Amino acid sequence: ENLIEPFESVIDRADAFLFTNIATTTFASALLTEKPVICFEPALADIWETLHPLLKQRCRIVPCELTREGDVIPDMEALGDAVRSKPDRPDAAFVQKYMFSNRELTLNARAVGSNT
Numbered sequence: 001e002n003l004i005e006p007f008e009s010v011i012d013r014a015d016a017f018l019f020t021n022i023a024t025t026t027f028a029s030a031l032l033t034e035k036p037v038i039c040f041e042p043a044l045a046d047i048w049e050t051l052h053p054l055l056k057q058r059c060r061i062v063p064c065e066l067t068r069e070g071d072v073i074p075d076m077e078a079l080g081d082a083v084r085s086k087p088d089r090p091d092a093a094f095v096q097k098y099m100f101s102n103r104e105l106t107l108n109a110r111a112v113g114s115n116t
Contacts, residue, residue, distance in 0.1 A: 016083065020072065022046055028099065031058060034090055038082045040064050042072055054094035060085065 003010045007026040016036040019027050022043045030037050037059045044052055044061070060082040063075045 016087070018083075019043060031095055031099070034087075036060060036082070036085070036087050036090075038062060038079070040072055040074055042066060051094070051098065054091075054097060057091040058094045 003013070007029065011029060011033065014035060016038060017026075017030040017033075018038045019030070020040050020043060021027075022039055023046045027037075038061075039055075039059045040062050041064050044055070047055070062079045062082055065073045065075075067073065
C-alpha cells in the first residue's frame with residue numbers, strides 16, 4: 001500500500017519502510033522502530049562511509065545499478081527478498097551509537113540536572 005498521509009500519522013500502520021533517499025527526518029524516525037528498513041545502496045553515498053557498517057546491520061540494503069542518465073535500477077530479486085523476509089529484531093547498534101550515544105545522554109542528564 002502506498003500511503004500519502006504525513007509519515008508521523010502512518011508510521012504505526014507500516015509493515016516495513018523503503019527508502020531511496022536516507023537524508024530525511026523520516027529515515028531517522030523509521031530507524032527508531034522495530035520494523036524492517038530497506039534502503040537502495042546508492043543512498044549510502046549521502047552519508048559518511050564510517051557509518052555504513054552499522055547502518056548495514058540495521059537496514060536491508062538493496063544493490064542497484066546506476067544508468068548513464070543517473071537512474072537507479074534496483075536488483076529486483078534482492079528487493080523482493082528484502083520485502084518478503086521475515087522481520088528480525090532490528091540491530092540497535094547504529095541507533096545507540098549515533099542517535100543516542102552515552103556521551104549525549106550524559107550531557108543531557110547534566111543539563112537537566114543543572115536546571116533543578
